Amino acid sequence: MDAAGPLLEMRSITKEFPGVKALADVNLVVRPGEIHAICGENGAGKSTLMKVLSGVYPYGSYQGSIVYRGEETRFADIRASERAGIVIIHQELALVPGMSITENIFLGNEPRRFGRIDWKSANHRALQLMEMVGLRDDPDTLVKDIGVGKQQLVEIAKAFAKDVQLLILDEPTAALNETDSRHLLDLLRGFRERGITSIMISHKLNEIEAVADSITILRDGRTIETLDVAASGADEDRIVRGMVGRELNSRFPPHTPQIQDVFFEVRDWTVRHPISTERLVCKGSSFTVRRGEIVGFAGLMGAGRTELAMSLFGRSYGVYLHGRIFKDGREVELKSVADAIRHGLAYVSEDRKAIGLNLLDDIKTSVVAAKLGKITHRGVLDKAAQYREAESYRKSLRIKTPTVDEGVVKLSGGNQQKVVLAKWMFTDPDLLILDEPTRGIDVGAKYEIYGIIQSLAAQGRGVIVISSELPELIGLCDRIYTVAEGQITGETRRGEADPETLMKKMTSTKRMPTR
Known part of the structure; x- marks a missing residue:
């Protein structure tokens, strides 16, 4: 690789699912040792692009090319990308709660000696990796017994166990408090000083503005622009304008209580x-x-x-x-x-994926789940009424989906949240x-959610x-x-x-x- 050239180039990436073009001719250039942020509304294609890069969507399932360290790569799976030093940490952490910190760090990558797992070596190495990320717990502690912030650090230590050169973080601070978020951003700055490159997907624009060297904005599956933070002085308003394609003069809709x-x-x-x-x-x-x-x-x-x-x-x-x-x-x-x-009363949980929704259900099933008796007659579900109610909420809440027969797992985070709101609005709560x-x-979906909240109060x-x-x-x-x-x-x-x-x-x- 040319020392002056980019570490990564994704050229004309196009990815289609049945009936949906998730990415259309997307381009991304990442320089060595930088923190590169990717911004966009829910459904813009950010996570899909990173899944293409990391081999979750293998070569052959997309169009375009990936050039890493000056050579075109064709990853068959996620293990192939990890062998190249590319490690992705998803928003839903891939940890086993009933296993220890050490076991999770080396899961599937355990050090061996004479054909057996060398736990003494694993614990020693785990302590070194934990020190690198600022985690000072006993490596034998079960993951279920530490908080979300520390679990995020375990994931990063796990990445370093795989000799990471390009670290991808999808919404790394979404579930963290302010202190843990600050610590994680400081870690990324420290990694940058050591020459490690990071790609960060986040909706927290203040954090992106504070830590990123470059920002690529996606909208509707297409590349809008890449901002050089030092050169262009990118601020939140500029990022928002690129994300939503219009000015948001206020982050909250007008409302008279x-x-x-x-x-x-x-x-x-x-x-x-x-x-x-x-x-x-x-x-x-x-x-x-x-x-x-x-x-x-x-x-x-x-x-x-x-x-x-x-x-x-x-x-x-x-x-x-x-x-x-x-x-x-x-x-x-x-x-x-x-x-x-x-x-x-109605309660919308903070964890929409684990508690708020059954991700195996479709939209129409989810919308009526909290009060089936409302559309049940003599113990029989009125499927026409179920479809009618779900379709009504799809239109009124502007849930982006072609049909209410779609599985909720396929929706973006913002649209999943609208389904949860519809589910509880269906119960007619006071x-x-x-x-x-x-x-x-x-930010665009937030504006819509705020409007829904205000309309509920107005009722x-x-x-x-x-x-x-x-x-x-x-x-x-x-x-x-x-x-x-x-x-x-x-x-x-x-x-x-x-x-x-x-x-x-x-x-x-x-x-x-x-x-």
């Missing part, structure tokens, strides 16, 4: 951890929601926001100790998810709880939004509660909320006074 009276109230809600009996995950939480209101919940990772939401939704998390729920002035007991749905509703979703429903992104809460919500160490520490109204104010309350240990 029509807030009515309190209809949902929680008093002194207290819940114990399901395993650690001495630990309270909700400590005397009290809050209200009005009809037509969007209420935000802000907190650091582990603060207890999701635990609070799930425990309210039919006690689906933790051990209930005490607390009362009032709806429309009357006390209700929600002892099961069925109880919660019957009383007009209160919709949305946990990280825009995680892993591009007189109450909406709770849990989010790790403070700008999202500030731009979307009418009131914001802050949570720290399992308790509500403050309440901030629209117009008074800013990141500094919220962060102070998110790190406070004082419980908000009850009224």
